[in-house]
Amino acid sequence: MSYAISVNGQVHHVEDDGQTPLLWVLRDTLKLSGTKYGCGAAQCGACTVHVDGKPMRSCTLSLERASSARITTIEAVEGADVRAIQDAWVAHDVPQCGFCQSGQVMSAIALLRTVEKPTDRDIDLAMSGNLCRCATYNRIRAAIHDAASKLGTPT
Amino acid sequence: MSWRASAFGNWRRRLKVGVLSVLGLIVVVGAGGLAYALYPRTMPQTQSIEIKLQPAEVERLRLASDFAAIADLNERSVALFEEAGRVIQHPRCMNCHPQTDRPTQTDAMRAHVPWVTRGLDGGGASTLRCSTCHGDTNFEPSGVPGNPTWMLAPIEMAWQGKTLGDICRQLLDPTRSHMTREELLRHMTEDELVGWAWHPGANRRPVPGAQAEFGALIKAWLETGAACPP
Numbered sequence: 438m439s440y441a442i443s444v445n446g447q448v449h450h451v452e453d454d455g456q457t458p459l460l461w462v463l464r465d466t467l468k469l470s471g472t473k474y475g476c477g478a479a480q481c482g483a484c485t486v487h488v489d490g491k492p493m494r495s496c497t498l499s500l501e502r503a504s505s506a507r508i509t510t511i512e513a514v515e516g517a518d519v520r521a522i523q524d525a526w527v528a529h530d531v532p533q534c535g536f537c538q539s540g541q542v543m544s545a546i547a548l549l550r551t552v553e554k555p556t557d558r559d560i561d562l563a564m565s566g567n568l569c570r571c572a573t574y575n576r577i578r579a580a581i582h583d584a585a586s587k588l589g590t591p592t
Numbered sequence: 593m594s595w596r597a598s599a600f601g602n603w604r605r606r607l608k609v610g611v612l613s614v615l616g617l618i619v620v621v622g623a624g625g626l627a628y629a630l631y632p633r634t635m636p637q638t639q640s641i642e643i644k645l646q647p648a649e650v651e652r653l654r655l656a657s658d659f660a661a662i663a664d665l666n667e668r669s670v671a672l673f674e675e676a677g678r679v680i681q682h683p684r685c686m687n688c689h690p691q692t693d694r695p696t697q698t699d700a701m702r703a704h705v706p707w708v709t710r711g712l713d714g715g716g717a718s719t720l721r722c723s724t725c726h727g728d729t730n731f732e733p734s735g736v737p738g739n740p741t742w743m744l745a746p747i748e749m750a751w752q753g754k755t756l757g758d759i760c761r762q763l764l765d766p767t768r769s770h771m772t773r774e775e776l777l778r779h780m781t782e783d784e785l786v787g788w789a790w791h792p793g794a795n796r797r798p799v800p801g802a803q804a805e806f807g808a809l810i811k812a813w814l815e816t817g818a819a820c821p822p
Contacts, residue, residue, distance in 0.1 A: 563719035
């Protein structure tokens with residue numbers, strides 16, 4: 438069956454089973470490989486994308502459901518908060534192996550869009566679904582605080 | 593030649609023969625190992641695993657009419673609720689009636705992974721909603737269960753760690769259940785999220801019987817005076 442799916446501002450016509458996880462449509466059909474496959478069971482957060490602005494796990498979202506939403510992936514997410522996160526990630530040298538980082542960044546952006554100045558607990562609540570096997574959690578937390586403070590600083 | 597020179601010559605010969613033997617052994621073993629490693633053989637092929645997730649067997653629930661033989665109304669009411677308790681205290685129901693802010697999962701009722709919290713409305717924290725992972729329906733490719741109203745029961749309706757009698761008294765207390773008896777019956781009989789427990793998807797074990805049978809037990813329990821087990 439054919440589905441029209443809006444990804445990163447572009448409408449794509451995808452011919453696939455409606456139950457195909459969005460993750461595979463992104464990676465295999467649309468060749469957007471920035472979104473990673475970690476566990477395939479919504480346990481790790483590596484496949485996080487924004488669906489109508491909300492962070493969601495693309496491994497457990499069907500193509501059929503996704504076709505009625507606006508999808509944004511790591512390749513095209515943008516804004517002042519995105520740049521702040523990017524700068525903080527570089528400044529704190531956050532990634533180690535880097536595999537989980539696109540999911541971490543997508544969740545961190547969504548967090549800053551919901552909570553302007555997140556506390557440690559806010560960060561724990563929002564980021565607990567994103568696992569990092571290199572255990573870069575302390576650097577992720579520091580980078581989110583840093584990005585939040587930079588966003589709050591008038592230029 | 594003195595006896596000393598003869599002994600020295602023997603020692604040198606013995607050393608030479610000994611070292612050469614060891615070296616020879618190493619060469620032979622090395623060559624053998626190399627030949628074994630390089631000998632062409634068929635590489636192991638990927639094999640499909642035949643084991644598949646089997647749908648869990650549906651357990652039977654005794655019907656409300658099965659209790660008609662109990663003459664004592666109070667006794668019958670307790671028996672009806674105890675049978676309904678097989679559903680109420682099943683992990684499919686208990687997992688979302690935790691006594692903390694964190695749900696549990698699986699038949700072992702272990703803490704939910706990832707770490708999540710109930711939030712203000714039972715639907716998760718504002719930055720990590722239940723809907724981040726749980727959709728409107730069970731999603732077979734990932735095994736993640738779903739329902740349009742996926743959420744935790746209010747903390748006043750915590751069932752975990754309580755006896756069936758305590759749960760019973762809690763259900764009948766509108767300040768904790770937030771439901772009248774009519775609403776309670778409707779919740780048990782018609783609520784879609786309650787109904788999920790009979791269709792949990794993947795290889796999750798459904799609760800016994802059918803929702804209509806469970807509803808009939810609750811109805812009969814209420815009609816017989818809603819007596820609670822001790």
